[in-house]
Amino acid sequence: MRKSEYSISNSTIKEEGILIKIKQKYRIITILSLAIIGFAGYYFWYYRTIDIQEVPVIARMQDKRFSGKVIAIQPMGEIEKTHIDSISRLFKELYDIETKVLPVIPIPKKTFMEDRKQYSAGLLNDYLAGQRKNYFKLMGVIDEDMAVPAHAYLFGLASLSRDVFVVSLTRLRESYYHRKENSKLFRSRLYKITMHEYGHTFGLSHCLSTGTCLMRFIGSVRDLDYSDCGFCWVCCQRIRLP
Ligand SMILES: [Zn+2]
Ligand SMILES: [Zn+2]
Numbered sequence: 001m002r003k004s005e006y007s008i009s010n011s012t013i014k015e016e017g018i019l020i021k022i023k024q025k026y027r028i029i030t031i032l033s034l035a036i037i038g039f040a041g042y043y044f045w046y047y048r049t050i051d052i053q054e055v056p057v058i059a060r061m062q063d064k065r066f067s068g069k070v071i072a073i074q075p076m077g078e079i080e081k082t083h084i085d086s087i088s089r090l091f092k093e094l095y096d097i098e099t100k101v102l103p104v105i106p107i108p109k110k111t112f113m114e115d116r117k118q119y120s121a122g123l124l125n126d127y128l129a130g131q132r133k134n135y136f137k138l139m140g141v142i143d144e145d146m147a148v149p150a151h152a153y154l155f156g157l158a159s160l161s162r163d164v165f166v167v168s169l170t171r172l173r174e175s176y177y178h179r180k181e182n183s184k185l186f187r188s189r190l191y192k193i194t195m196h197e198y199g200h201t202f203g204l205s206h207c208l209s210t211g212t213c214l215m216r217f218i219g220s221v222r223d224l225d226y227s228d229c230g231f232c233w234v235c236c237q238r239i240r241l242p
Contacts, residue, residue, distance in 0.1 A: 066095065066096075066097055066136070067096070069097055069098070069136035070097070070098045070099065070100050070135055070136055071091055071097055071098070071099045071100070071135065071136055071137045071138070071139060072099070072100045072101075072102055072132070072133075072135040072137070072138045072139070073087055073088065073099055073100070073101045073102065073139050073141060074102045074105065074128065074131065074138060074139065074140045074141070075101070075102070075104045075105075075141050076104070076105055076106065076107040076108075076124075076140055076141065076142045077104075077106060077107040077142050077143060077144060078143060079104065079141060079142070079143045079169070080143075083141070083143075083169060083190065084101055084141065086187055086190060086191075087099070087139070087141065087190065087194055088101060090191050090194060090195075094195075097136070100135070107119060107124075107142055107144060108123075108124070108127050110123065111123040111124050111127060113147070116147060117145075118144075118145045118146055118147045118153070119142060119144050119145070119146040119147075119168075120146065120147070120148065121146045121147065121148050121154050121156075121157035121166055121168075122148050122157065124140055124142070124146065124157075124166045125140070125157060125158075125159040125162070125164050125165065125166055127140075128140045128159075128162075128164040128165075128166060129159060129162040129164050132162070132163060132164055135163075136163070137163045137164065137165070137198065137201055138163065138164045138165075139164070139165055139166070139167065139194070139197075139198075140164070140165070140166035140167070141166070141167050141168075141169065142166065142167075142168050142169070142170075143168070143169045143170060144168065144170060145168060145170045145171065146166070146168045146170075153171060154168065155167065155168060155171060155172065155189075155193045155218060155221075155224065156168065156193045156194070156196065156197040157197065158197040158198075158200030158201050159201075160200055160201065160203055160205075163201050164201070165197035165198065165200065165201055166197075167190070167193050167194055167197060169190065171221060172186055172189040172190055172193065172221070172224075173186055174186070177221070185225070188225075188229075189221065189224050189225070191229070192214060192224055192227060192229060193218070193224060195214055195229075195230075196214050196215060196218060196227075199214065199215050199231060199235065199239070200215075202239050203238075204231075204235055204238060204239060207231075207232060207234070207235050209232050209234060211228070211232055212226060212227050212228040213227070213228060213230075213231055213232035213234075213235055214227050214228055214229065214230055214231055214235075215231055215232070215235045
């Protein structure tokens, strides 16, 4: 009797051992699957590359107050025309605003900071402010590195009270960071920084929300990729205030 009890309990122990092994196997498979799904989700969520047609309605600032207005785009220095065309398309399709591309001019020499070997974004905006005339906004575009005294570099800078802003293409490229070029990511960054600086010209300061609003401070290219393609509800309301 004792022997059979012993043999029963022995086989039970064996079965339990197999069950534990199977459970462990499934646990590992489950953890691995979750990790893979999580990583893939994070990757696609983190790199929110956008194209105009993918921008949700909330990000579109189509407003009757802006109808008939013209945004002038001033390319400065050597710039590929396709990038300027992309910006024109952005304003037309997203905001229903006409753009006028001004003839390319050399980057004003006085805006170059010899000591830092960068262009001064503040001085570029000063220059643009003197050229704005009756344009609704004047956007400057350069393909050189730029900065302000307080920052090592900038992707863009807006002058809140003068309706001008400038964007630099240099650090939007993956190749700048010694990574493989990605034209979609570049275009997405160009759209985002243009919309961010454009938002500033409506008096929007940096958004303090904890979300991914496009008006949050952008300190690195990762911030730019992380940010959403539109403004949060609070920023939208602030723009629409009479
Ligand atoms: Zn900003
Ligand atoms: Zn916001």
